[in-house]
Structure formats: structure tokens, C-alpha cells
Amino acid sequence: MTEEVKLMKGNEAIAHAAIRYGADGYFGYPITPQSEILETLMAEKPWETTGMVVLQAESEVAAINMVYGGAGTGKRVMTSSSSPGISLKQEGISYIAGAELPCLIVNVMRGGPGLGTIQPSQADYFQTVKGGGHGDYRLITLAPSSVQEMADFVGLGFDLAFKYNNPAIILADGIIGQMMEKVVMPPFRPRKTEEEIIAECPWAAQGKPAGRKLNVITSLELDPAIMEENNIRFQAKYRKIEENEVRYEEFHCDDAEYLLIAFGSSARICQKVVENARAEGCKLGLLRPITLWPFPSKIIAQYADKVKGMLSVELNAGQMVEDIRLAVNGKIKVEHFGRLGGIVFTPDEVLAALKEKLF
Amino acid sequence: MELNEIIKPENLVYEKPRLMNENPMHYCPGCSHGVIHKLIAEVIAEMGMEDKTIGISPVGCAVFAYNYLDIDWIEAAHGRAPAIATAVKRLNPSKMVFTYQGDGDLAAIGTAETIHAANRGENIVIVFVNNAIYGMTGGQMAPTTLEGMPTSTCPYGRNIALNGYPLKIGDLLAQLEGTCLVTRQSVQTAAAVRKAKKMLRKAFENSMAGKGTSIVEFVSTCSSGWKMTPEKANKWMEENMFPFYPLGDLKNKE
Secondary structure, three states, X not given: OOOOEEEEEHHHHHHHHHHHHOOXXXXXXXXXXXXXXXXXXXXXXXXXXXXXXXXXXXXXHHHHHHHHHHHHOOOXXXXXXXXXXXXHOHXXXXXXXXXXXXXXXXXXXXXXXXXXXXXEXXXXXHHHHOOOOOOOOOOEEEOOOOHHHHHHHHHHHHHHHHHHOOEEEEEEEHHHHHOEEEEEOOOOOOOOOHHHHHHXXXXXXXXXXXXXXXXXXXXXXXXXXXXXXXHXXXXXXXXXXXXXXXXXXXXXXXXXXXXXXXXXXXXXXXHHHHHHHHHOOOOEEEEEEOEEEOOOHHHHHHHHOOOOEEEEEEOOOOXXXXXXHHHHOOOXXXXXXXXXXXXXXXXXXXXXXXXXXXX | OOHHHHOOHHHOOOOOOOOEOOOOOOOOOOOOHHHHHHHHHHHHHHOOOOOOEEEEEOXXXXXXXXXXXXXXXXXXXXXXXXXXXXXXXXXXXXXXXXXXXXXXXXXXXXXXXXXXXXXXXXOOEEEEXXXXXXOOOOOEEOOOOOEOOOEOOEOOOEOHHHHOOOXXXXXXXXXXXXXXXXXXXXXXXXXXXXHHHHHHHHHHHXXXXXXXXXXXXXXXXXXXXXXXXXXXXXXXXXXXXXXXXXXXXXXXXX
């Protein structure tokens, strides 16, 4: 079969990938820089082809609760937003995690805090990988650094969410959402039938047939002894995800004396930094975490025995650098370089920062 | 007459609805929730829809509705039940979907979700229990608390200058094109219960006929929150709640 290649924005790739994956529903609310996701879905009218439901909700709060409801019936449902809207969704995300429901969330990050700016940023790292809403929970976090990965991570995100009955999030930023690249389109898959859903998700609220116990989707448990057991179960699941689902990419790491660590659009810029540094004779490598949670701590700890220093390059004031330092545990120098509030660094700025902070 | 003579099916005058389970209810004596639960259980069973019904329970006294009715449930965050019901029904159009919400849940924190689900004409039933108080958290002021009515957060009575007016959200919802039935009922007498059940059945039938959003408001008592005996609470409701929230159909589109 010949590959179907198209040129499109990262946001459009998310929309097309969702239809092709066989997603059952998308619920969203417009916010820059990700409105093309909802716009593309509305233009594509998937309800006429695959039967996918697309709805513009009255708010981000309503949208995430629609996702909670749809996920509660075992459907493959998703929402997308950008930073301020994702903040609004945190209550719902916590409920979804607490009820152990699978779903896909997309955050195309912009600069904050507050209403901030519509320009790209990576300042929601903490919010995404450390919780965001209330309670002890984790989101499976995928950080795409290309339009291709925007498309591919829709399927991967849904698959991981359903594998672990846990929400997954694509943590992109305004650059990845808005830039155009060619994409090898994922294949069309049929939506799950009701029979398949009932077989795969026996917990789903699909209407109680005679003879089965009622299914209740809830995160509520007033008995603290049982609530502690629930939390212990969640934590065991999170340890399993940490064990099995870490993903990262290495770029010129083999002989590296220094390492850049960057995700998403920052990693794209850092590829150029590595090339420029090597042209000057500096053995620089790039490690790109693809999953931000679970974080690739083990491989970073291994590199701490091989390289002289690491620079965490992020479009924020220094967030992922804390996880790198935890992994490195003081063995070598770990510094941070970033630009804030929607400003994007140039390769030259990154290389200059590396020399200033680590050499 | 012997007992086995008496319990013959032809002598049956009343039975516990099939869909109500054996769990002891946590509701206070005299509370309207128990009767409303019973009516929902009866209507679902009489329609033969128990295997196709998904209930959305609220945050408030009825948060544990899923402990009493033997159907599938999704327990909502405070106020968000209509958004959840929207997705459940759109993704599963052959299912019968209802929310069960109190006045704080529906008319304060969830006002946006309520109005927009109704305005879209979602094919769902919204069961609205209006007892003019927050029962679960211990008797605080609700959006529907009457003027002058004391609660723990308006201990000297609801003061319009301070707290604004009680919200007649039923009247507001009746104005929306998306609603097909908005009716205000009560369950303090046998006659009221019979009438309420009829309207509840109509609401569920509307949802399956794709007619739009049906809202059944139950003007109710909260004897614990109101600090009255159940009997006195019923009388107080008739004398004070009914004049402000008059019973009857606010809208009933055929």
C-alpha cells in the first residue's frame, strides 16, 4: 500500500488522526493556538462518515466533563485546549484519573501565567507531569516534536490510555500546533462496536443487563480505609507505567561529552545546536524525552556517568530541569536555559548558554 | 385468612420497585429524595428500559443515588451532570439518560451546564430536586432559598440586598427553545406523587422520542436543613414554597 502523505499543521494532524483512529467523540472549546483542531473536525464532518461525535461545548469545564461522561461509557473520547483552558479542565481531569477512565487530552501550550500570551511556551510541564488537579494522580504525557508525532501520538495516547485505564495527554506547544510539515497519514481504523466496547470495558456504564452487577463510574469513597486501598492501586499502576512505557530519542549521544535535554519544539531547535556544536568540534548530544511522565530517569542517570554536564533547554523558567537533577542526583552539573513568555530561543543562544554555564 | 392466601398476586396493592435494592437509604426521615427515587425506579421498569438507562448522580445529598437504584451510573463533579449526560446520550443515542440534581448543583455551580444542555435540546431528562437549601453540607443558602428564609450561611434570613433573589430556574429553562417539557411537581401527598409520576414518565418518553430536554422540578422539603419535623416541613413547603414556586407545567410541548 502506498503511503498517503499530506502537508498540514500540527493541529490539523491531531484532528485527522482522531478520525482515522476511530475516535468516538471530541468535545472542545475554542482557544488560540489550537482552535484548528475543532475547526478541522467540524469541517471534516466525521459524524457522516465514521459516526464520530464532535461538539463545541459551552466551556472547557463542560468539555472535559463530556469527556468524563463519554469515557465512562467506554468510548474513545478526547478534548483539546491551550494552557488557560487546560487549567479550567483540571477538576475534570482529576475526576477522570480518580475514576480510572481512559481518554485523550491535548494541550497546545502558550505562554502564561494568567491569560499570558498566545505565543508558544512549555511552562505547563509542572502542571502536566506533577498532577495539575487535586489528589495523587499521574497523566501519561506524550511530547511531540513534529507534526508527524502530533498525528502518531493520537493513536499511541488512546492505546496507552486504554491499556492502563488512565488519561493520556499530548503536551504540545504553539510551534508544533501551528507549523506545517508533511505527514504520513495514519491508516483508517473502524470505531469499536458496542459489543466490542462491552467486551473490552466490562466496567463501562452501558446500561445494566439482567444478571450483571451495576456499573458505577465514580471517584468517591467515603471510607478512608477503602480510599487508601484505591490510592495504593493507582500507585501500583503508575509504577507499572513507569516500568513499561518510558520513551525517548537519542541524537548523537554515543560519544557525547555534554548533553542537551529538551522536549517538543525545543528539541527540534536543539538538533541544530548539536549540529553547530559538532561543526566546531564540541561533542554535544541531545536526549529528547518523548514521555515526560513516565520520565526517562534511568537513561539520564546512565548518561550522568558518561558526560561532563547536562543542559535542560526549555521554553520556561526551569521545570524539567528538576526531574533531570533528581535523576542525576548530584553526580554532574545540570543547568537550565530557557526563554519565557512566548519568546523562542535561537540555536546560537542555546550554544552560548551551554558554553557559559557548563564549560 | 392465612398468610399464603393474602400474598397471592391478585391481592397485591403495593410492592417495592424492582429496581430499588436492599441498601438502607442515608436520607433523613421525611426527605423527598426517597419518594422521587422510587418514582424513577418505577418509571424505568414500567418502560422496560432498565438495561438501557444510564443515570448521572450529582454532588449533594443524592450523590449516592447509585447505591439505591439498580442501574448503571456515572457520578458527576458538582454541577456538571448535564455536560456528562450530553456526551453519554450523543455517544449512545439508543440509551435513556437522566441527571438527578439538587438546587445548588443545578442552579448555582452548574447553571452554565444546565442552561446550555437545555438550550442544545439534548435528549435527556433532568430531575431537579428543589428544597431551597444545601442539605449535604449542612444547611447552607441555596440559589433557590426564599427571601427571609434562614440557613446556616444566611442565619438572619435571606437578605435580597446581600444575597440577591431566589432563582426561578425552571421559568428560565422554559424560555429555551431546546426544552420540550418543564414541569414543577411535589411528592408530599399521594395525589401529588401520582401526578408527578405521570410527568416523570412523559419526560423519559420525550427523551427517547428525541423531542429535546425535559426538566421535572420537584419542590421538596429538607426537614433536617429546615430544622422542622417532616410534617411541619410539608406544611411549611405548601405555605411558603408553593406560592413562590407554583406547581404545574411551565412548558409542555406536544
